[in-house]
Amino acid sequence: MENDLIRKELEVVLNELGAPAGAITLERPRDPSHGDLSTNVALTLAKRLARSPREIAEEIANKMDLAAAQVESVEVAGPGFLNFRLASSSVALVIDEILKDDESWGRSDVGKGQAVMVEFVSANPTGPLHVGHGRQAALGDAISCLLEWTGWVVHREYYYNDAGRQIDQLMGSVRARYRQLLGEREPLPDDGYQGEYVKDVASVLLGDVGDRYLKDDSREANDEIRAFAVKMLRDEQDRDLSDFGVHFDQYFLESSLYAEGLVDAAIQALTETGLVFEHEGATWLKTSHFGDQKDRVMVRGNGQPTYFLPDVAYHATKWERGFERVVNVQGADHHGTVDRVRAGLQALGLPEGYPEYVLHQMVRVMQDGQEVKFSKRAGSGMTLRELYERVGVDVARYFFQMRKSEAHLLFDLDVALDHSDKNPVFKVQYAHARMCSIFRKAGIDHKSVRSGAANLGLLEHDLELDLVKRLAEFTDVVKRAARDLSPHILCDYLEQAAGAANSWYHAGNPSRNPKLTVLIDDDGLRDARLALARSVQIVLHNGLTLLGINAPEKMIRADEEES
RNA sequence: GCGCCUGUAGCUCAGCUGGAUAGAGCAUCGGCCUUCUAAGCCGGCGGUCGCAGGUUCGAGUCCUGCCAGGCGCGCCA
Incomplete structure (x- = not known):
């Protein structure tokens, strides 16, 4: 990929400079006059090398092998940015790569096949799942997929309390x-x-x-x-989740901890640490020793363990089952348990910061400017099923994923029920369907578009080049979303990519600008544009699939839906 | 009282490890339809980034204090 080529070349030059490369940021400048890609490495190295950023930038620019990086030009700008303009051949490289990789375009091997457990939903079986669980289910599943796409082997787990x-x-x-x-x-x-x-x-x-x-x-x-x-x-919960497209590898029962003696074993192990003490008839663990706000009761005066104990025992099994990396997706209302669970695990010798947490804020469902608060069936807030039966699974999943987890989510039913491009889900799905419709119109199977077949140098309109650059970012975006355990980063990208695709598509509307039409008479240009259309299709399809959302080949119109 | 999260355009939100003139969608205003589906497209308007200090060549981003909202602070789970 073009980004990788530049990055690789930069690493070579930085090593020559005696400044071993850390992570190099390549980003697309907001201002197109600043080139196609830009990096601030010179600025970040200034302090370490005790030289002016501009001077470092000049040296890097001079030493770079532009051909190897598939770059047409590099220039030093502003305080010391390096701005790259991509060689036109890079367009062909991007598209060929996408066509070649097809359904695996966007995958990478950051995780190197290591195991990671993602625990999510974990609702008690005391009633139907509500919208908050829905957010968690969508988030947890998307995070799992992001990890899978970046080379981790993911185990999806659901823990439930069946005893308390x-x-x-x-x-x-x-x-x-x-x-x-x-x-x-x-x-x-x-x-x-x-x-x-x-x-x-x-x-x-x-x-x-x-x-x-x-x-x-x-x-x-x-x-x-x-x-x-x-x-x-x-x-009922299984059905609700299954119909929502969320599946687990394992359900872990709290009762099994007791049945297998793991709670007693935890007491034993903790006691041996010397951090356990008796106070007012109860047994405490000195969790404050590991940064918890105060010490916690393990066993109550009546001999019954508190919830803390099975919680520690449960998370210890994750480590013992071989998961050196664990991500827990939980509602932010449980954030108080994070420090104490980690403290308990640290007492047992597990690493600090184990497990990782993604805490998500509450969901508010709004309609006509009013909050929808009640479900007769649940006796409280709207259930997950009630929600997705109204707006559809795709819309529900996307809405749950499109905001960063630590922010409150306002689920606007009016937008969710809108079937136009105003609804971000449909905007992305439409862009995908539009690409499909081009192939239908042309009578061509989109799968027949192959890498290396077209002269992609013919793509030179700004709308086309802009779109290609956007598509080239996909793999990096997936990596970043996975690194930050943040599906919304991908949502954001998909909306932008869909916007660029829609602009290109509409600009080529034969009634508007026949010269930009994909299905133009000129065979060479037409093939090149079909390759671009196919690339767009692949990126949007892969992105939506990653989020657990359908990428339809044709959108059903409301008037057709009636019949 | 203590802890965590949030505060960016009228609304809903992006903003990567601190980087160039703070972005998007909606709303609003102006223009555009017998289309490779107008459920759309193009353009304009709109922001003292909660407030006040500080660190830095550079702060929406980091630090301190304050303000506002949410959540949590049990021998509940």
Whole structure:
């Protein structure tokens, strides 16, 4: 790739200068008069080399082998930037590379095949998934894909609590609704779950077992109700996620930690560190020793472990299962647990900063300027399924991914329901579909467009060159989005690439400017433009696929949808 | 009170490891339709980057203080 060639050449020159290359930033200057690509290495090296940035820049410029870097010219500008103008042959290089790589264009090997676990969603099975889980599901899946595309081997994991207090509350709620169905006047427990879904569970339970549990308040009966409710709600969550296109490699049950003695083992291991102490009848871990705000209780006065303990035990299994890198995607409301979990793991000898966290802020769904707050079924906020059944899976996934995770997400239903280019998802999908329509119109199978077949030097209009440069950035963008665990970087790019593609496409509208039409009479030019159209198609397809979104070959019009 | 996140155009948001004149979409204003699908296109208007200091050749970006909003601070999970 052109960027790589320049970067490589820069590294060679920097080594000659005795300034071993760190990461070299190549970026596209905002001002096109500054060339196609620009780097600030000279500025960043000024201090280290104790020389003026301009002087360093001049030397780099003189020593560079322009032909090797596929660069037409390099100039020193401003305080010491190096501005590159790409050789026209680089256009051909980019397009040929894209056509050759096709569905794997954009992949790289940063991760070198190392294993990484991404844990996400991890909702308790006490009710339907809501929109916040949706954001997490979309984010976690996209982050997983980004890591896969950059050479990591990803394990998607879902952890759920199938044993604790909240499950008891669920059981109590179901039991109350079940007895109500049998005519009893039993109220929902104070801390019970309000949603309609509890009645559904109770009603199915009634159909299954009749009135067997009406008077039976035994431990066995309650265990059976609990298991029934968990099973049913787990199944519902699975369906919700599966229909949302999100799948996991493993579901990890909290109860298995106890069953396999891992919680006791954690107590044992922590105790051996000497950081454990007794205070007011409880057992504490000195997590403050590792930067936590205060020490935490491990085992309560009543002998029961707090949630902290299985949490540490669980994350320790991740390390023991061979995952030296772990990314946890969680709601920001859980950020208080980050320091204490890491402290617990550090006490066990795991590295500082393990695991990594992506904390996402809340989702607010807005319509007509009003917040949509209620779902009868969930008894609280809108459920994930309610959302994507309204706006479609593609739109929902994209909206969840298009903002950086640490910012609040305003999910605007009015925009989501808009089927024009105002909706960023459709803007990108349209651009892809438009490329497909060119091939349909031409009666050509787009797969028949091959690398090296066209004279790409014929592409010389600004709109075309601009588009090619944009396409060339794709691999770097994927790397950066993966590095920062930030799918929104890719969304941003896709919108820009789609914008450039749409501009090019519309400029070539035969009624407007026949000379820019792809399907022009001149065979050579036409082939070159078809190669560009195919490249656009590949980049948009790969980008959308990475985000778990369809890249349709044809958009369905609303008036066609009716029938 | 303490901790974390956020504050950039009327609205929703980008802004990479500190780099050149702070960008996009929407809204608004002006122009353009029998199209390789106008569900669109082209152009204009619009910002003391929350405030005040500091570091630096250079700060939206880093540091300190303050202001506003969100979240978290349990022998809950």
